Amino acid sequence: MISTTKATLHDGATIEIEVHGDGPALLLPVDPRPVEGPQADEMRRWGADPALGRSLIDGLRDAFRVVAFDYEKHVLAAPKPNTLTPANIAADLLAVADAAGADRFAYYGYSWLALSGLQLAIRTDRLSALVMGGYPPLDGPYTEMLAVTLAAHAMSTAPKTAPETGTQATPETGPETGASAGDQTASGEPDWSTVEVATTPDQTQQFVTLYEALRGFDDRAAQPAVRCPRLCFAGSADQIVYDERWGGVTVDLGGPLVRRRAELEALGWEVRVLDGLDHMTGMQAAAVLPIIRPWLAAAAQV
Secondary structure (H helix, E strand, O other): OEEEEEEEOOOOOEEEEEEEOOOOEEEEOOOOOOOOOHHHHHHHHOOOOOOHHHHHHHHHOOOOEEEEOOHHHHHHHOOOOOOOOHHHHHHHHHHHHHHOOOOOEEEEEEOHHHHHHHHHHOOOOOEEEEEEEOOOOOOOOHHHHHHHHHHHHHHHHOOOOOOOOOOOOEOOEEEOOOEEOOOEOOOOOEOOOOOEEOOOHHHHHHHHHHHHHOOOOOOOOOHHHOOOOEEEEEEOOOEEEOOHHHOOOEEEOOHHHHHOHHHHHHOOEEEEEEOOOOOOHHHOHHHHHHHHHHHHHHHOOO
16 A cells, blocks of 8 residues: 655655555655666666665565655755754654654664664654664764765865766765765775765755754763664674865764674664675665564564
């Protein structure tokens, strides 16, 4: 069973929602429609799956009422340069839940959408479960991502010397960088010295706004506010090294789960480290579904 509706977000923009299946509600910020054409080809260059959202929905809809909405695509289509704050993102996610008639719901997000789930969890008691993939609940790289997004914004405002190509978002870190795929290293990772920004200043500014608002955020002090069952996972090789053009920082997303595992577990997190996987391979349905489906089923007592 599939139904559709719309939610009105904090800035008055609307977002389309697809609801699949029946059972405990699960908010899933993914594109329910497979990407096609040149954009799909560009995504494959990065190692992304153009049908990832559909694969996740299909793997969950028989046990959950999956509320699917492409928040990432929405913020690129309707940028919020001055208002994409943690509080407003949380309000947007609650608006989606309201539109879907979900008073209580679980949430799964990956990368910056996992960060968004943590911000939601500390602001509401409506969450029945939280899953964060590809972003650590402790020692999150907030300072590093601010540096990357500031660099991306500076490049988006600089005079263009060549036509832009490619997609508006990199699957590596979500749309915060807004790059098109450049060359790759021998290991298959993007060579960030050749990657070009392909987004507008408003699109990049909204992520500067997000990480500026998170400057000084103490994720350790925030832990007592997360009161629902919680799971985090990331690949052991989930570490992105940016050159000086991109701020000269290393965004370590998997390391904190390895280093802080005992502390996370003591705080109530179930922790899964995916051996050898990086940010791209760790988001694929084949890696995600075997982890989150049984855990969510147990958390929701399906």
